[in-house]
Amino acid sequence: MVTTRLDLDRIRAAREVIDPIFLDTPLYQPDALGRELGCAVSVKLETANPVRSFKGRGTELVASELAAQGRTAAVCASAGNLGQALAWSGRRRGIDVTVVASRGAPAAKLERIRALGAELELVDGDFEMARARAVDIADERGVRRVEDSLDIETCEGAATIGLELASDASSVDTVLIALGGGAMATGVGYVLKTLSPGVEVICVQPHGAPAMTRSWHERRVVTTDSYDTIADGVAGRYPIPEVLDDLLQVADDAVLVHEASIVTGMRLLLERAGLVVEPSAALGVAAILEDRDRFAGRHVATIVCGSNVDLDAYHRWVGA
Ligand SMILES: Cc1ncc(COP(=O)(O)O)c(C=O)c1O
DSSP: OOOSSOOHHHHHHHHHHSOGGGSSOOEEOOHHHHHHHTSEEEEEEOOSSTTSBTTHHHHHHHHHHHHHTTOOEEEEEOSSHHHHHHHHHHHTTTOEEEEEEETTSOHHHHHHHHHTTOEEEEESSOHHHHHHHHHHHHHHHTOEEEOTTTSHHHHHHHHHHHHHHHHHOTTOOEEEEEOSSSHHHHHHHHHHHHHOTTSEEEEEEETTSOHHHHHHHHTSOOOOSOOOOSOGGGOOSOOOHHHHHHHHHHOSEEEEEOHHHHHHHHHHHHHHHOOOOOGGGGHHHHHHHHTHHHHTTOEEEEEEOBOOOOHHHHHHHHOO
């Protein structure tokens, strides 16, 4: 039995709270993509919703809990997608949301956070600096700080993807999951290891932001001094110990991929599947590209987890 901070009954109950617009997302096989990669590839499409990423599943839980407690404000640090999702979920429930982000985050993400009505504070520095500033704001204002991957609701929301995979993807051998703070990997991984223990769970991070993957391999928190990757959604330097403990229970492997493979993955998702994705959502395809023999002939599912991308950069990367 897999024991983590997560609980199957709570994850099942979460489905009743999350706006259905985020649930029961398509799972299908773009044949041309599979032919290109030499294995059967299913994509779980988490981008066709108002915030264009899977993060709405978790923020729906957070915001409904805040509303039930009569709270009217919350703050979070975000690389860009959690902030949009919390802004969306908060706005519908009368919760004032403040998002702290790096000035270097993709402009499209920052614009969308503002457009969704959140207060946006930018820091000069990376995501970890934004995290530190969010702690200060929460203390100053006495409001709830939403800490992605540590707050259990963010993991439970992501875990509902696992419920859908477990019921719809019976023939899948392996699920590839982009790894950032770990909410998605620990959530989806927990459900798969509980309901479909034969399915292999592989986490994917860029070489340029390897802290959590290194931590998984060394079974202790390993931090880095900096990160450098186009996959902004998964970039961090300080893994959260509780999340690492959970990841150690549910992941079969954690691999690192190069930036060039991420770019090729984005291009293939466009050309062979008609999908515009942000770099973090191409990590799974990048992992297949870097180890074709490992996946040859298998049925691999990858979660296409976000499509918030600056168009100029996107065109530069994919040459489209
Ligand atoms: C598009 C995208 N992919 C992957 C991740 C990583 O997810 P997690 O932080 O749950 O590991 C994020 C996080 O925000 C994201 O926005």
